[in-house]
Amino acid sequence: MTYTGPIKGLLLDLDGTLYHGTRMIPGADRLIGQLIEQNIPFRYVTNNSSLTPGAFADRLQGMGIPATAKEVCTSAEAAAAYIAKVKPRANVFVIGESGLRQAAEEAGLTIVEEGADFVVQGIDRELSYDKIAKAVEQLLGGAESILTNPDLLLPSEHGLRPGAGSIGAMIQAASGKVPTVIGKPSTILMNFALNSLGVSASQSWVVGDNLATDIAAGKAAGCGTVLVLTGLTTADNLESYAAKAGCRPDVICADLEALSSYITERNGQ
Numbered sequence: 121m122t123y124t125g126p127i128k129g130l131l132l133d134l135d136g137t138l139y140h141g142t143r144m145i146p147g148a149d150r151l152i153g154q155l156i157e158q159n160i161p162f163r164y165v166t167n168n169s170s171l172t173p174g175a176f177a178d179r180l181q182g183m184g185i186p187a188t189a190k191e192v193c194t195s196a197e198a199a200a201a202y203i204a205k206v207k208p209r210a211n212v213f214v215i216g217e218s219g220l221r222q223a224a225e226e227a228g229l230t231i232v233e234e235g236a237d238f239v240v241q242g243i244d245r246e247l248s249y250d251k252i253a254k255a256v257e258q259l260l261g262g263a264e265s266i267l268t269n270p271d272l273l274l275p276s277e278h279g280l281r282p283g284a285g286s287i288g289a290m291i292q293a294a295s296g297k298v299p300t301v302i303g304k305p306s307t308i309l310m311n312f313a314l315n316s317l318g319v320s321a322s323q324s325w326v327v328g329d330n331l332a333t334d335i336a337a338g339k340a341a342g343c344g345t346v347l348v349l350t351g352l353t354t355a356d357n358l359e360s361y362a363a364k365a366g367c368r369p370d371v372i373c374a375d376l377e378a379l380s381s382y383i384t385e386r387n388g389q
């Protein structure tokens with residue numbers, strides 16, 4: 121893909137790209153202000169299924185970054201929309217937090233304890249052996265397996281913690297069922313976000329700090345890709361991460377100021 125025209129839309133990663141935990145990355149507020157001022161539509165796109173879009177918007181606003189719930193696309197919403205498309209009003213067994221439960225309900229799915237058509241699983245910090253046992257029972261009984269995001273580790277104030285993908289590995293080992301993955305690097309979340317954005321893939325750019333998820337997903341969806349060195353990837357580990365991910369970004373920006381300048385240059389403003 122070589123699209124040389126202006127950037128018509130942006131899909132922005134959150135953690136490591138616009139903030140670290142509760143701390144805004146310098147320039148994030150100005151970047152979003154610029155997009156609003158220049159009428160460039162954007163969506164915040166996160167693999168994190170734990171919170172609702174409204175809760176993410178509140179978190180962003182709390183840091184001084186303009187955001188509305190409509191502008192946030194989570195793997196939980198994309199998972200619920202995917203299931204509702206395959207089987208409207210499906211029965212689902214949920215391992216997850218409020219973001220995933222609310223997304224399932226809003227998509228018209230019925231949350232059940234048994235007789236599930238789908239097991240949908242995300243991060244669940246109140247996970248128990250009983251929940252795993254019930255999920256495996258449903259899968260062995262014929263339910264389809266859906267994983268919100270494959271991230272094995274999750275950054276937290278206490279360092280790295282097991283992520284949704286680690287819980288998924290346990291369920292997959294026990295059930296023998298390979299899940300359909302929704303979050304980045306899957307194109308399911310990207311296509312959900314592009315649909316919400318209303319801009320074609322080739323005129324949209326994915327911005328993120330992770331080659332294996334953000335950049336790989338952007339490439340797979342046919343979008344332009346910008347790697348920012350604000351989080352996981354640094355100038356020092358870039359080459360080894362690119363080799364591991366098997367992909368390279370179209371553009372690398374050291375920080376969000378450099379990204380703002382790139383957009384200005386590209387869009388001729």
Ligand SMILES: [Mg+2]
Nearest residue numbers: 133135136329
């Ligand atoms: Mg990130």
